[in-house]
Amino acid sequence: MQVGFKLMAETFDPREIVRQAVEAERAGFDFVEVSDHYHPWLYSHGHSGFVWSMLAAAAARTSRIGLATGVTCPFVRYHPAIIAQAAATTAVLSEGRFTLGLGSGERLNEHVVGGGWPSVRVRHEMLRESLDIIRLLWSGGYHSYEGKHLTLDDARVYDLPEVPPTIAVAAGGAEAARLAAELGDGLFATEPDPELVQAFSAAGGSGPKYGEVPLAWAPDVESAVDSAHEKFRFGMTGWKVQAELPNPINFEAATATVRPEDVREGMACGPDVQRHLEVAGKFVDAGFDHLALINAGPDVDGFFEFFSNELSGPLRALT
Secondary structure, eight states, rough: EEEEEEEEEESSOOHHHHHHHHHHHHHOOOOEEEEEOOOOOOOOEEEEEEEHHHHHHHHHHHHSSSSESSSOOOOSSSHHHHHHHHHHHHHHHSOOOOEEEEEOOOOHGGGGSSOOOOOOHHHHHHHHHHHHHHHEEEEEEEEEEOOOSEEEEOOOOOOOOOSOOOOEESSHHHHHHHHHHHHHHEEEEOOOOHHHHHHHHHHHHOOOOEEEEEEEEOOOHHHHHHHHHHHHGGGGGGGGHHHHHHHHHHHHHHTTTTTTTHHHHHSSSSSSSHHHHHHHHHHHHHHHOOEEEEOOSHHHHHHHIIIIIIHHHHHTOOO
């Protein structure tokens, strides 16, 4: 069992995100992942730094911990050729510690370049073509590509790591899980859905399976619930909502009726180790073997201490 920490780039400034990556390594986490956002989910978050700069700085200040995007949409706002170069450079800087998490994106971040927001079907086609292009460029030499949606013209990534980064593909349904098995190296999900893991495995997927585990640590339950309601209530809306709304103001409206009680029921809040194990155990039972803990509590350093002293051992023992 690998246990990681989600660096919430929407709620902290870039320097703090890098500091937390360093502290996560000291606390004993196996990896950290950072979301690749242009906007935060909510106005109250107040931040959204550029993920590739933060990863480069984290790579320079750490020596052991794995680094990952959680996750990058490699089309619309970007072109997959740019992601191929960015990921290869990050892998070189981190000496092979980087995992490229890819997904079909959220309108919140991708609409900013004015390219429109494709349907889910089209986004899956574009993700498939993006994976083809990235793999081509990582194979070395010059390449061109002519797809239904994306093209590549005589391009080469010069600085490549000795071993290409692992690609974990985000899935919210069986089709994306099968795509992860076919063209990716691993699976990435935000819900403890065993059907995703089953679809991934049935399609031949055998790599790492990442699941994001929501929690909020604080010395008391009420403080944890209050902080989680402020920082993570957007997570209660479900993936279909999260993928389609264009701006933080829309998420403020969509979460206006989310109550603290809803947050308390949906995630582990407070200092009780057993409650955190209960929520994480749902992901383990579903077949995930890489758990990325998302702490929406008010004290990051307190959580790191709690993880090191109380949670790490029992969590890693889950089977």
